[in-house]
Amino acid sequence: MLDLLLVHPVSANDWISFDIPSLIQNFWSATFDGLTFGAIYGLIAVGYTLVYGVLNLINFAHSEVFIVGAYAVVLVLSALGFGPSVPTLPLSSIILDLVLALIIAMLASAATAFVLERVAYRPLRKRNAPRLVFLITAIGASFAIQYTIFLVRGANAEPAVTMFQAQPVFDVFGTIINSQQIIIVIAAVILMILTDQFIRRTRVGRGIRAVAQDPDTATLMGVNKERIIIITFIVGGILAGAAALFYVMLVPSGVQYNGGFVLGVKAFAAAVLGGIGNVRGALLGGLLLGIIGNYGQILLGDSQWTDVVAFVILVLVLLVKPTGILGTSLGRSRA
Amino acid sequence: MSMSEGPKVLPGAETEKETIDVEARPKRSSGLFQPLVDKWNALPRPIQWLWLIIVVVIAYLLPILDIPILTTQPGNDWALACFSMASYALIAVGLNVVVGYAGLLDLGYVAFFAVGSYTAALLTSPDSPFAHIPYLWTIPVAMAVTMFFGVVLGVPTLRLRGDYLAIVTLGFGEIVRILATIIPALKGQVGFQNVGRPPGTAADGTPLFANSNGTPWYWLTLTIIIIVLLLVGNLERSRVGRAWIAIREDEDAAEIMGVPTFRYKVWAFAIGASVGGLSGALFAGQVGFVNNQKFDVQTSILFLAAVVLGGAGNKVGALLGGVIVAYIPLRFTAIANYKYLIFGIALVLIMIFRSKGLLPARQRLLAYGRTAYQRVISKPGTVTPPTPPEAEKGAAS
Numbered sequence: 001m002l003d004l005l006l007v008h009p010v011s012a013n014d015w016i017s018f019d020i021p022s023l024i025q026n027f028w029s030a031t032f033d034g035l036t037f038g039a040i041y042g043l044i045a046v047g048y049t050l051v052y053g054v055l056n057l058i059n060f061a062h063s064e065v066f067i068v069g070a071y072a073v074v075l076v077l078s079a080l081g082f083g084p085s086v087p088t089l090p091l092s093s094i095i096l097d098l099v100l101a102l103i104i105a106m107l108a109s110a111a112t113a114f115v116l117e118r119v120a121y122r123p124l125r126k127r128n129a130p131r132l133v134f135l136i137t138a139i140g141a142s143f144a145i146q147y148t149i150f151l152v153r154g155a156n157a158e159p160a161v162t163m164f165q166a167q168p169v170f171d172v173f174g175t176i177i178n179s180q181q182i183i184i185v186i187a188a189v190i191l192m193i194l195t196d197q198f199i200r201r202t203r204v205g206r207g208i209r210a211v212a213q214d215p216d217t218a219t220l221m222g223v224n225k226e227r228i229i230i231i232t233f234i235v236g237g238i239l240a241g242a243a244a245l246f247y248v249m250l251v252p253s254g255v256q257y258n259g260g261f262v263l264g265v266k267a268f269a270a271a272v273l274g275g276i277g278n279v280r281g282a283l284l285g286g287l288l289l290g291i292i293g294n295y296g297q298i299l300l301g302d303s304q305w306t307d308v309v310a311f312v313i314l315v316l317v318l319l320v321k322p323t324g325i326l327g328t329s330l331g332r333s334r335a
Numbered sequence: 336m337s338m339s340e341g342p343k344v345l346p347g348a349e350t351e352k353e354t355i356d357v358e359a360r361p362k363r364s365s366g367l368f369q370p371l372v373d374k375w376n377a378l379p380r381p382i383q384w385l386w387l388i389i390v391v392v393i394a395y396l397l398p399i400l401d402i403p404i405l406t407t408q409p410g411n412d413w414a415l416a417c418f419s420m421a422s423y424a425l426i427a428v429g430l431n432v433v434v435g436y437a438g439l440l441d442l443g444y445v446a447f448f449a450v451g452s453y454t455a456a457l458l459t460s461p462d463s464p465f466a467h468i469p470y471l472w473t474i475p476v477a478m479a480v481t482m483f484f485g486v487v488l489g490v491p492t493l494r495l496r497g498d499y500l501a502i503v504t505l506g507f508g509e510i511v512r513i514l515a516t517i518i519p520a521l522k523g524q525v526g527f528q529n530v531g532r533p534p535g536t537a538a539d540g541t542p543l544f545a546n547s548n549g550t551p552w553y554w555l556t557l558t559i560i561i562i563v564l565l566l567v568g569n570l571e572r573s574r575v576g577r578a579w580i581a582i583r584e585d586e587d588a589a590e591i592m593g594v595p596t597f598r599y600k601v602w603a604f605a606i607g608a609s610v611g612g613l614s615g616a617l618f619a620g621q622v623g624f625v626n627n628q629k630f631d632v633q634t635s636i637l638f639l640a641a642v643v644l645g646g647a648g649n650k651v652g653a654l655l656g657g658v659i660v661a662y663i664p665l666r667f668t669a670i671a672n673y674k675y676l677i678f679g680i681a682l683v684l685i686m687i688f689r690s691k692g693l694l695p696a697r698q699r700l701l702a703y704g705r706t707a708y709q710r711v712i713s714k715p716g717t718v719t720p721p722t723p724p725e726a727e728k729g730a731a732s
Contacts, residue, residue, distance in 0.1 A: 058498045060505075123687045133690050135440050135501050136643055140682025143636050147676035261632060265506045272499075304513050311506040318499055319491040 023298050028175035030294040036181045036250060038290020039188035043243035044267035045274070045282035046195060047113075047236030053212040053277035054232045056131075060138040061116050063264025064145035065237050069109035069244030070255045071149065076101045077161040077248075084160040084253070094164055098245070106241035113237030116141055117230055125229075142261075149257040160253030184246045191242055192283045195235065199279060208232055212277065262307055266293070269314035275324030284325060289313060368694060394557060398550045410668040414549030418621060420661040421556040422614050427641040427657030428563055428650055429610025434639065435648035435696065436576065437603035438583030439493070440501040443508025444638045447608040449630035450484050450511065451477040451615025453521060456625035459531030462522065470531030474616050481612025482605045489604035494597060497586075508635050515627035526626025530619045546623040556617055560654070563610060567650055570606070579603055583648070633675055640678040643685055648696030655694060 023030070044066050051059040080097045081087070087094060120141045124134055166178040199205035207228045210218035219225050247263075248255065266289060274285025289310055296309030317324060375383070393400075398414040406413050426448065433441045454477040457463045459470050468476070492503045515521045533555065535543035544551050570576050578599040581589035590596045619625045637660055645656020660678065664671040685692060 056498075058502055060501075120683050120687070129686070129690060131497060132434075132438055132440055132647075133686050135498060136639065137683050137686040139442060139501075139636060139639070140679050140686065143633075143675060143679030144683060147673070147679055151673065151676060258633075262509060265502065265509065268502050269506075302517055304517055307513055308510050311503075311510050314506060315491055315503060318495055318503065322495055322499075 019299060019301055023295060026298055028173045030298050031291055032172075032175060032177055032181055034291035034294035035287055036184050036290070037294070038270070038287035039185045039283075040243050040246050040250070040286070041263075041267045041270040041289055042192060042283040042286025043188050043239045043246070044263065045271040045286050046192065046239045046279055048268050049271040049274075049276055049279060049282045050208070050232045050236050052271070054208060054229060055121070055125075055134075057121070057134050058138065058268065059116075059233075059236075060135070060264070061120070061142040061145060062113075062236065062240065063260035063267070064142050064149075065109050065112045065116070066240040066244055066247075066263065066267075067149065067255070067257070067260030068112045068145070069105040069237075069241035070248055070259065071153065071158070072105040072108035072241070073101050073245050073248045074158045074161055074255050076104050077163070078159065082161040082163065084162060086162050086165045098163060102242060102245045105244045106238045109241035109244065110234045110237035112145065113233040113240070114230065116145075117233040122226075146257055146261075153257060155257065157254045157256040157259075161248060162252045163249050180249060184250065187242070188246065189283070191239060192279065195239065196279045198235070204228070204231055265314075266307070266310045269310045269317075271324075272314055272322075273317050273324055275326040278324070278326050281324055281326035288325075372694075391561070395554060398553050405666075411665045412547075412549060414553060415547075416549070416662070416665045418549040418553040418556060419665065420658045421553050421560060422618055422621075423638075423641055423661035424654045424657035425556060425560050425563065425614045425617070426611060426638050427645060427653040427660075428560065428567060429607050429614065430638050430642050431607075431645075431647065431650055431653035432567060432570075432579075432610065433603055433607035434642050435646075435650075435653060436571065436579040436583065437600055438579075439497060439600060439604060440639075441504045441604070441607065442501050442632075442639065443504035443506070443511075443635055444607075444611055445630045445632070445635040446504070446508040446511040447481045447485065447611030448615040448618070448634075448638075449515065450481045451612030452619040452625045452629075453515070453615075454480045454612065455616040455619040456527035456530045459620075460527035460529055460625075462527045462529070464520070467531075469534070470620055471533050473531065473620075474613060477612040477616035478609040481615070482609040485605040485608025486601060489601045493600040493604060505632065505635075508630070508632055512627055512630050515630070522626065524626050524628060526624055526628075528624055530623050530625060532620055532623070544620070546621065549621075552617070552621045556614075559613065559617070563613075564650060564654075571650070575599060575602060580648075636682075637675070637678055640682050642692075643682060644678075644692055646692030646694040646696060649692070649694045652692055652694030652696070656692065 044062070047062045047065065048059060051057055051062070077097065080100070081089075082097070089097070120137050121134065124137060164179075166180040168176040168178050169182055170177055197205075199208055207218070207223045208231070210221065210223050211225055211228045215225055218228075267286070270285035270289040271282050272285070273289055274281025274283070292313060293306035293309050297303050297306045300309075375386075378386070398417040401408070401413050426444070430441065430444050433439050433444075455470070455473040457465050458468050458473045458476060461467075488503070488507055492500045516523045532542060532544040532546075533551075535551075537543050537545075544555075571579075578589065578594045578596075581592070581594050582596050582599060586596055641656040641660040642653050643656070644659060645654065646652025663677075664674040670677065
């Protein structure tokens with residue numbers, strides 16, 4: 001379609017702009033917004049990266065693991081009395097409610113990931129099915145979960161749940177950074193460090209690395225491969241649940257049955273950008289993708305360009321450096 | 336390469352499993368309709384021809400016959416339902432080239448369908464500022480344009496491992512939809528009215544290919560399906576088809592044996608894309624209206640479900656799968672809202688329990704045709720000569 005446009009210039013040309021002044025003017029706010037969204041991408045990306053590292057499988061249904069978490073957050077908070085307006089509860093009870101929502105979201109997402117692995121992937125692994133079969137199952141499972149949610153909750157988006165009023169905290173280069181952004185980025189980074197340390201330092205983490213490196217040798221060395229795989233899915237699910245809480249914090253309205261899909265593709269792009277199979281790469285890729293997507297959106301003049309930019313980055317990375325910025329191997333990361 | 340991918344079995348265990356597999360294969364790979372297929376293969380050639388002609392005639396008469404049990408009538412117009420089934424079948428045959436033959440997972444097939452639709456709309460609708468050409472000419476143009484898009488998308492991604500293609504095509508499907516919304520020349524939700532139609536008027540002066548009249552559109556699509564099936568059948572039995580199957584079975588081995596895998600993968604992708612564009616152009620003509628609402632990811636997955644359900648790698652299976660996927664929601668309107676759920680679950684269940692679909696593709700001696708195959712198959716000890724149905728159909732072409 002683009003080539004047709006180039007041949008026949010069209011009068012209405014404002015669909016794409018190269019608004020550099022606007023980018024310079026909004027540079028820092030775009031950066032901080034991008035970092036916030038990027039932290040969420042990063043958390044989701046870990047789920048893709050871990051499963052890819054261990055099983056060599058793009059788990060398409062991971063976006064649904066995330067959206068189940070988002071539904072859990074919205075439903076729990078609605079039940080606790082949160083709504084579209086800013087809650088008037090004391091701070092301590094808000095924090096308590098949010099922690100409760102976080103735990104339930106993590107449990108819901110982890111449970112979804114667990115069921116997914118047991119019901120969909122495990123039978124295939126037992127049969128030693130070819131890769132194409134795994135991928136088709138993954139996309140089918142993603143679809144099935146999406147439309148199960150559709151069946152239960154309908155096509156409409158859930159009502160908004162505002163968690164708290166974002167307070168300006170401090171001022172950087174004339175741009176105000178608010179409390180939401182700080183909470184999300186710091187919490188995401190802490191979770192990622194914990195995950196990274198879990199994989200690098202614990203016994204189970206060593207098992208994950210061993211299975212990623214060579215499943216057969218790992219089995220010979222006494223690693224329970226099935227257990228490691230299920231743990232990998234659960235860790236990805238827990239982080240997706242956390243990402244769900246932060247996502248709803250940032251975008252209180254519009255949680256919808258098919259809302260995970262685009263986010264999933266972006267998170268996967270982040271994982272590839274940072275180096276798939278690499279937990280630190282997932283965070284780095286997420287943050288970079290968040291920032292670049294925001295710049296692209298301001299530069300090109302429509303919020304929908306973020307998705308296009310993320311996709312183009314994915315293709316470019318695959319084309320130029322398919323191993324990503326930090327390299328691909330989960331197995332090769334050192335303790 | 337394949338050694339470093341995925342869960343592996345110990346060397347000893349692998350050989351053991353292999354022998355079991357070889358023994359189990361005749362039973363395991365047989366489809367639901369295996370007795371029927373065997374019976375078909377036992378028939379002499381002229382009788383098979385006769386049956387084929389009868390089937391084709393019945394297929395052409397389908398919208399007129401309107402068989403009471405099969406009809407979608409009170410809920411949906413039967414002739415339009417026939418057209419819908421035919422276009423899904425055509426799409427499934429096209430996607431089958433990519434997924435079934437070459438083993439490349441394309442999750443954004445609807446994007447090619449969309450490109451074909453928009454090409455037809457841009458070149459015929461009075462709403463478009465571009466030069467207008469007769470509708471029938473848009474079909475080859477749409478095929479060429481989508482093929483171009485297929486190559487552009489395929490060249491960067493097909494060099495990589497197969498999984499990446501899946502996510503890139505998934506993203507591409509979404510991007511095409513977004514671009515159709517953002518770019519003003521593509522008119523977003525407003526879309527293009529009065530897309531062209533083939534020439535011809537009925538006795539009462541109304542156009543023969545009216546939007547509400549499914550029958551002529553169905554006949555046109557059916558004719559195109561037959562042509563595409565003949566072409567794809569010939570490709571399948573040619574060097575190209577053998578290369579595709581070699582790539583699907585083991586890409587590294589194929590590369591080592593001297594198959595230029597990348598080139599053939601691009602070919603499969605481009606040919607599949609052009610069939611998608613073709614069906615998109617037909618769809619645009621029949622509906623007469625194109626906007627950005629029809630081309631979502633769900634539709635792509637439905638197309639994939641059609642191929643997988645019918646049997647990836649078997650063009651008759653894909654045809655059947657396309658017909659089923661289109662027919663069920665139209666016939667059983669009560670469950671039409673749950674079609675995505677049903678086909679999503681169906682995808683998982685098929686993959687777990689019957690990964691070859693209803694009509695499984697069969698490993699066979701592609702190079703030597705029917706006679707040699709029969710001779711090898713009818714070695715002492717073999718009971719039935721299980722040649723798949725399309726081998727005959729193809730040989731007949």
